[in-house]
Amino acid sequence: MTFLSVQNISKSYPGVKALSDVSFSVEKGAVHGLMGENGAGKSTLIRVLSGDQNADGGAIYIDGVKQDYTSVRDAFDAGVIVIHQELQLVPELTVAENLWLGRYPSRAGVVDTKQLVASVSSRLEEIGIDLDPNAKVSSLSLGARQMVEIAKAVMMEARVIALDEPTSSLSSRESEILFDLIARLKAKGTVILYVSHRLEEIFHLCDSLTLLRDGRLAAHHPKIADVSREQIIAEMVGRELGNIWRWRGRTLGPTRLEVSGIYGSTLPQPSGFSVRQGEILGFFGLIGAGRSEMMRLIYGADKRHGGKVTIDGVDVLPDNPRASINAGLVLCPEDRKHDGIIQGRSIEENIAISSRRHISPFGLLQLRKEAALADRFIDRLKVRTPSRRQDIVNLSGGNQQKVILGRWLSEQGVKVLIVDEPTRGVDVGAKSEICDILYELAEGGMAIVVVSSELPEVMGISDRIIVMCEGRLAGEFTRDAFQESEILTLALPDKNAAKNP
Ligand SMILES: Nc1ncnc2c1ncn2[C@@H]1O[C@H](COP(=O)(O)OP(=O)(O)OP(=O)(O)O)[C@@H](O)[C@H]1O
Ligand SMILES: [Mg+2]
Known part of the structure; x- marks a missing residue:
């Protein structure tokens, strides 16, 4: 059953047609990969989905309902959360504060810090992410910051979560925690859009796949099991690539x-x-x-x-x-x-x-x-x-x-x-x-x-x-x-x- 449907989305920037007429759909509880060369339009598509950028044309349907949001706030209320390639946390705030941004528990209008920390702490434990709620985000490694973003998406109980190259700064352990979380979200019926340049990850995680080339849909694979690595590369690059590394020997000097x-x-x-x-x-x-x-x-x-x-x-x-x-x-x-x-x-x-x-x-x-x-x-x-x-x-x-x-x-x-x-x-x-x-x-x-x-x-x-x-x-x-x-x-x-x- 289709849960998320993207229809004829187009988006231009001065001198660049970032997306032309892109359409695809994703089943409920599926992890959908999004691949393509640098500049193919993946992040732009995600930004449109998150309400951060308005498309020039096209429509987005969630669970059969046409979405007409025009801001991140609206998309958020519609259950769409995006973890961008560039992280968006507030570095001067703590982990707990970042996780509850704008929705602090308060008593008589005063933020109840103790309650905030306690509830974040138990939620993090539940999710299985090991982070100190009191730590300032600016003191965290890139990987840990990424985990805060991910925890945020999970805590908000989103219906659609899009992750733009989430593992690029994660250690292999952190990546495993992420993959684990994705599996649990999937079981709950959440749709996950997953952008990555790493084919191993795409094969490991995704059920279906969309390939973009120069802002257009290059291929849509409803079942990833039906495609090979070589085919994906060829569809993405527009030609057979063969061996990526093409190592050649050299005479070494002193x-x-x-x-x-x-x-x-x-x-x-x-x-x-x-x-x-x-x-x-x-x-x-x-x-x-x-x-x-x-x-x-x-x-x-x-x-x-x-x-x-x-x-x-x-x-x-x-x-x-x-x-x-x-x-x-x-x-x-x-x-x-x-x-x-x-x-x-x-x-x-x-x-x-x-x-x-x-x-x-x-x-x-x-x-x-x-x-x-x-x-x-x-x-x-x-x-x-x-x-x-x-x-x-x-x-x-x-x-x-x-x-x-x-x-x-x-x-x-x-x-x-x-x-x-x-x-x-x-x-x-x-x-x-x-x-x-x-x-x-x-x-x-x-x-x-x-x-x-x-x-x-x-x-x-x-x-x-x-x-x-x-x-x-x-x-x-x-x-x-x-x-x-x-x-x-x-x-x-x-x-x-x-x-x-
Ligand atoms: N604000 C902007 N102004 C002008 N051009 C833009 C802007 N944002 C994106 N573009 C252009 O839109 C095209 C698509 O960019 P996008 O960021 O979606 O690519 P991508 O597929 O995410 O690539 P990557 O793998 O490098 O992250 C690119 O040619 C880019 O230069
Ligand atoms: Mg990008």
């Missing part, structure tokens, strides 16, 4: 980056490793394993208490990112949204900003070079935009990620490139293209370190893998010895504890 006995308060255990010219070294571990901390120490973003970093045998000054950059070491951070995007500036400026030092500081030449650089990346990574002059905030989430990555990949004079989660939030086609760029850079002699929590990706692109677990290096594999189960085993904390008590 040691380029050497890290020895490095430690700091964020990573107390001294560790070291080296990377050769032309080598791509993968750093695998679960979220929280200490990979990003390690990279920040090497780069000088966090304070180093001891140890040494050399590039081509020359020491790199500690605690000084500027010195690292000058020595040819760059770090493309994990949270590119936060650390990278310059709002109110064009795509072109966002790409060029770090290359600027290397391009002539004056005149036309610089402008032309910047434009050419921007165009090359927009084209290669298929950034969906009407022009390179577009303000970066108007791009879809994944396209913003691509632009920021483009900035680091186009940097001149780099000897060692560290990229933290390079393909998070980007679609499969762009993933493949990013890998290709990394191979080219390595072929030019760069030493590359790729940090990732996605094992297929690390195995797909690396020449060698180092596994991290609980702040220490747990093991190392060369490409001919890559074994999924062994790598995973080393990354799991309890198994390690059993091995080295």
Whole structure:
């Protein structure tokens, strides 16, 4: 029985037709996947559904009733709750306050904090989410914030819940809790719309699937069991993709980056490793394993208490990112949204900003070079935009990620490139293209370190893998010895504890 029906929804922004005539329907109690390349219109569809954006045309029916809401408040009252790609919590309030926003229990007009905390606490326990109701949201990790949003949707007893890339900042444990919650909501008859770029998740969770391409419906699969992974990719990208990673071998030169006995308060255990010219070294571990901390120490973003970093045998000054950059070491951070995007500036400026030092500081030449650089990346990574002059905030989430990555990949004079989660939030086609760029850079002699929590990706692109677990290096594999189960085993904390008590 159809519960949610989306009919002929269209939505345009200046210069962009984000959605054209999109229709599909979802059964009661079904988890419905929504996939498509970056900029395909997934978030726009979700925003229309949430009342945050008004469609130019079309209609939404819930349980046979046409919805005419025009605001988030109305959609909320109609039982539609959305968890956006960008989280919407109030950071200065506590978990409990965020969960009861606008609906505080009060006594004689005064908010009853005790009662608020107690009721939130018991609800969280019921739902199975482990969060301190008194914690300020600003003090929580991205993953924990995501869990607050999810708890909120569950507590509101929504009829339709839409989740826009919910697992992109969750640890695998948190993801499991989420999947568990989804199963329970499903049993209650809630319709779940689930946006993700991760095919494994889609197959694991979803009953049915809609694919968008360039704002149009590319395919609708009422039963996900009837489709293959390859078919979905082809329908999404518009062509067969084959192997996503397309790894190719390289001749490696002498040691380029050497890290020895490095430690700091964020990573107390001294560790070291080296990377050769032309080598791509993968750093695998679960979220929280200490990979990003390690990279920040090497780069000088966090304070180093001891140890040494050399590039081509020359020491790199500690605690000084500027010195690292000058020595040819760059770090493309994990949270590119936060650390990278310059709002109110064009795509072109966002790409060029770090290359600027290397391009002539004056005149036309610089402008032309910047434009050419921007165009090359927009084209290669298929950034969906009407022009390179577009303000970066108007791009879809994944396209913003691509632009920021483009900035680091186009940097001149780099000897060692560290990229933290390079393909998070980007679609499969762009993933493949990013890998290709990394191979080219390595072929030019760069030493590359790729940090990732996605094992297929690390195995797909690396020449060698180092596994991290609980702040220490747990093991190392060369490409001919890559074994999924062994790598995973080393990354799991309890198994390690059993091995080295
Ligand atoms: N406020 C806006 N102004 C102009 N264009 C916009 C705006 N919001 C979205 N767009 C454009 O609409 C299109 C669809 O964007 P949307 O965010 O829905 O993509 P998406 O499928 O969610 O992509 P991603 O996987 O990257 O999150 C994109 O081309 C985007 O640039
Ligand atoms: Mg999106």
